[in-house]
Amino acid sequence: MIQLIHVSKDFGGANKALSDVSVEIPDGDFIFLIGPTGAGKTTLLKLLTRELHPTEGQILIDGEDVSIIPESQLYLLRRKVGMVFQDLKLLMDRTVFENIAVGMEVLGKSTEEIEKGVIDVLGLVELTDKVDVFPAQLSQGEKQRIAIARAIVSGPSVLLADEPTGNLDPETSEDIMEILKEVNQMGTTVVIVTHNSLLVDAQKRRTLTMKAGELVSDEIKGKYHYTKRAHHAKKHESEHKEERKDHEKED
Amino acid sequence: MKKKTSSLWTHIRRSPYQSIAAVLTMFITFLLTGIFLLTTGISFAILQYFESKPQLTVFFLEKAGKSEADQLTTILDGTGKIASTKFVSKEEALAIYKEQNKNDPLLLEMVTADILPASLEVTAKDPRFLGELEPIIKQADGVEEVVFQKDVVDSLLSWTNAIRNVGGVLAVLLAIDSLLIIMTVIGMKIALKKEEIDILKLIGASPWYIRMPFILEGGLYGLTGSFIAWIVIMSLVFAFRGSIVAFLGAIPVVQIVLGNMLSTTSLLISAGFLVSMVTFGFLLGAIGSLVSLGRYIKF
Numbered sequence: 001m002i003q004l005i006h007v008s009k010d011f012g013g014a015n016k017a018l019s020d021v022s023v024e025i026p027d028g029d030f031i032f033l034i035g036p037t038g039a040g041k042t043t044l045l046k047l048l049t050r051e052l053h054p055t056e057g058q059i060l061i062d063g064e065d066v067s068i069i070p071e072s073q074l075y076l077l078r079r080k081v082g083m084v085f086q087d088l089k090l091l092m093d094r095t096v097f098e099n100i101a102v103g104m105e106v107l108g109k110s111t112e113e114i115e116k117g118v119i120d121v122l123g124l125v126e127l128t129d130k131v132d133v134f135p136a137q138l139s140q141g142e143k144q145r146i147a148i149a150r151a152i153v154s155g156p157s158v159l160l161a162d163e164p165t166g167n168l169d170p171e172t173s174e175d176i177m178e179i180l181k182e183v184n185q186m187g188t189t190v191v192i193v194t195h196n197s198l199l200v201d202a203q204k205r206r207t208l209t210m211k212a213g214e215l216v217s218d219e220i221k222g223k224y225h226y227t228k229r230a231h232h233a234k235k236h237e238s239e240h241k242e243e244r245k246d247h248e249k250e251d
Numbered sequence: 252m253k254k255k256t257s258s259l260w261t262h263i264r265r266s267p268y269q270s271i272a273a274v275l276t277m278f279i280t281f282l283l284t285g286i287f288l289l290t291t292g293i294s295f296a297i298l299q300y301f302e303s304k305p306q307l308t309v310f311f312l313e314k315a316g317k318s319e320a321d322q323l324t325t326i327l328d329g330t331g332k333i334a335s336t337k338f339v340s341k342e343e344a345l346a347i348y349k350e351q352n353k354n355d356p357l358l359l360e361m362v363t364a365d366i367l368p369a370s371l372e373v374t375a376k377d378p379r380f381l382g383e384l385e386p387i388i389k390q391a392d393g394v395e396e397v398v399f400q401k402d403v404v405d406s407l408l409s410w411t412n413a414i415r416n417v418g419g420v421l422a423v424l425l426a427i428d429s430l431l432i433i434m435t436v437i438g439m440k441i442a443l444k445k446e447e448i449d450i451l452k453l454i455g456a457s458p459w460y461i462r463m464p465f466i467l468e469g470g471l472y473g474l475t476g477s478f479i480a481w482i483v484i485m486s487l488v489f490a491f492r493g494s495i496v497a498f499l500g501a502i503p504v505v506q507i508v509l510g511n512m513l514s515t516t517s518l519l520i521s522a523g524f525l526v527s528m529v530t531f532g533f534l535l536g537a538i539g540s541l542v543s544l545g546r547y548i549k550f
Contacts, residue, residue, distance in 0.1 A: 049453065071550045072458055079455035089450045106456035154455065 001026055002048065002158065002189065007057035009043055009213075017043040019213040020057070025191065027157070030184045032200050033193045034224060035210035041193045042086065044210070045160045048191075049081055050074055061158070079107065082156035082188075086163045088147040090135040096122070096146055097131045103153040121149045125179055141172035148179055158189045165196050173199055197224030263468060266443070269436045270472065276432040277476020277536065280425040281528055285484045287418030294411040296504040301404050306381055307388075308398045309371040315393025316340070320371045323391045327373065330387070332380040337372040344370065368395065426535060429476075433469045433539030434546075441465065441547040448548060458550040466540045473536025477528040485521060 002025040009018040018040045025031060033041050046052040047059055050066050059066040061081065069077055090099050097118055104114045122128045125145035135143055144164055151159055161180060165173035177199055184190040194200060200207060200223065207222020208215060263270045311319055320338045327333045339347070344367040352358045373388075375381050381399065388397055441448070451461055488495075492509050499505040508517050 051453070074550075075452070075455045075457045078453060083453065085453075089453065091447055091450060102451070103454055106451065106454060106460050108460075150454065 001060075001062060002191075003058075003060040004044075004047075005058040005060070007044075007047065007054045007059060009040070009047060009052060010055040016055075016213045018047070018054075021210075021213075021215045022057075023208060023215060023218060025189060027189055028184070028187055030181070030190045030203075030205050031192065032203070032205055032207040032222065033191055033210065034195070034200060034207060034222075035216075038212075039210040040213040041210055042162055043213075045083070045162055045191070045193060048158075048160060049083055050077055075106070079154060080156055081158045081160060082151035082154065084144075084147045084151045084159070084161040084164050086166065086193075088143055090143060090146060090150075092135050095132050095134055096127065096138070099135065099146055100150045100153050103150045107154055117153050118149075121153045124152075124182060125149045126175075141168050141176070144168065144172075144176055145179065148176070148183075152183050152188070156188065158191070159183055161190065161192045163193055163195070165194060165199060170198065177203070200224040263471070266436075266440060269439060273433055273436045273469075273472040273536075274476045274479075276429050277473050277532060278479050279476075280422075280429045280535075281477040281480035281532055282483055283425055284422040285480050285524075285528060286487075287414075287422055289484065289488070291411070291415055291418060293499070293505070294407075294414050296502055297499065298404065298407050298411050300502045300504075301400060301407060306375055306400050307373050307384075308400075309373060309388055309391075309394055310368045310396045310398070311370065311393045312395045313365075313368065315395075316369050319391070319393035320369065323371060323388065323394070326387060326391060327384065330380075330384065332376055332384060334374045334376045336374070339370045339372065341365065341367050341369050344368070429473070429535055430539045430542070433472060433536050434543040436472075437465050437469050437540045437543040438547055440468070441543065452550075461548065462541070462544050465544055466537050469536035469538075469540030469543075470533040471536065473532035473534070473539075474529050475532075476536075477532025478525075481525050481528045 002023075004021050004023050007018055007021045008016055010016045021040075021044065033044065035041055043052065047054055048061070048066070050069060053067060061077070064077075066077060091102065094102070100118045100121060101114045104117050109117065118131075119128065122131060125148060127142060127145055127149070130138065130142065130146075135146065138146065148161070148164065151161075159180070164180065165176050168176065173196055180190055180192060181203075204221040204223070207217075207219045207224075209217040209219075209222070309320075309323065317338060317340065324336045324338075327336065341364040345362065345364040348362060348367060349359055373384070375384060385397060388394060448461055488509070489512065492512065495505065496509050500510075507514070508520055511517060512521075
């Protein structure tokens with residue numbers, strides 16, 4: 001279970017990157033996190049992996065307060081929370097096998113376990129024929145899959161994917177989404193940050209919408225266009241309320 | 252471990268000039284430190300040799316002999332400050348002289364037992380007692396001259412101290428220099444691999460998983476440098492073995508170690524020297540890496 005309790009993040013500018021965000025994500029959930037650029041989606045993910053500290057509020061993962069984990073113990077959190085980075089962060093001088101294997105090496109697994117784990121996960125992302133290839137020789141979609149494979153090979157309980165379908169054609173994006181759904185079916189909580197409205201609309205999964213650092217909607221079966229409209233409606237409604245209050249005061 | 256070794260090898264291979272600089276610095280440090288240690292060791296052996304010798308030798312007049320020596324021994328024993336005494340008769344003195352000059356027949360021809368004085372070698376329980384014993388010995392019957400080993404030992408002691416002090420300071424300065432070089436080299440390597448380190452941290456690598464290849468790398472530089480230094484030092488010792496034995500052969504330790512370099516004692520001492528050098532080399536390199544890691548990577 002992931003819990004964000006009144007979480008804010010202030011980088012010192014005019015606007016807060018995150019403002020009083022509270023949300024609960026149960027184990028095994030599959031969630032889309034959407035919103036325009038600069039809404040605070042990536043900041044939220046970075047708070048979950050403790051790349052950043054919240055300015056206010058608490059973040060609990062399985063009941064453990066992420067903010068108070070000592071630096072020297074952070075690796076234990078990051079083994080629990082896998083991440084597919086927006087820029088993928090693949091090791092360009094290592095082969096596909098080595099890139100994925102490193103996710104298990106850091107856990108101290110044996111060579112046999114690593115070989116089996118890597119082959120299994122390569123099967124899941126359908127890239128078993130690319131085992132000895134370097135990332136520079138792969139297409140963008142293949143690189144995305146390798147990044148996913150590395151994030152899941154160690155069996156994390158949570159997978160955060162930051163724009164896993166960015167710059168991909170619709171067909172490849174659907175393939176990536178299928179992989180993430182499979183990962184979710186294995187029991188992993190999956191949180192996907194995306195701008196891909198077609199995918200969000202097609203999946204009909206829980207969707208959190210952020211704007212200007214605020215969580216503006218949390219829909220059980222969200223839709224990209226629907227949530228945007230809801231945000232506008234909500235904004236319009238609150239403006240209308242303010243106007244009514246002003247009128248009442250004048251009267 | 253296999254992965255760590257290959258990662259370590261990759262680290263070294265990607266920046267060979269820095270690696271060579273680190274190994275060379277370590278080599279020079281351990282070469283000079285090793286030579287200093289050997290010199291100090293030999294100095295102490297020489298010192299010990301002289302200290303184990305009788306601290307003073309009493310030479311008797313030509314007519315005097317065993318009876319005067321016995322008298323003197325009784326007097327000295329009465330002071331309670333004597334560890335041992337040994338009487339050397341004229342005949343024994345001649346035998347010693349012959350042994351020392353066996354390669355020079357001309358010197359042997361001219362000497363008989365009559366012209367060599369009998370003597371008494373005296374060792375005090377503490378060298379500080381020698382000053383008190385001197386007037387007692389000089390007043391005894393038949394005594395011609397008293398020769399102190401103290402003068403030789405004092406001179407040797409001042410040399411040994413000088414070697415120890417200069418060598419010690421030099422070794423410490425070189426060790427600091429090596430440490431700084433290792434820190435710089437490892438620091439540069441950390442900077443080169445910063446992106447990879449950041450990725451490893453984000454995917455759950457423990458601090459020790461990240462540190463270990465760098466620590467091993469620093470350790471390997473120290474180990475390699477000290478091992479090469481050991482080879483060079485042993486080659487030098489082997490090359491100059493004859494001269495050393497000819498000059499210091501009277502000292503038992505030198506004779507045992509260098510007399511036969513394939514003897515068990517000699518091999519054990521060489522192996523001990525090697526183990527000490529490479530252990531210290533590895534530790535010096537590893538500590539340099541650790542300091543650098545603490546400075547450049549925050550966990």
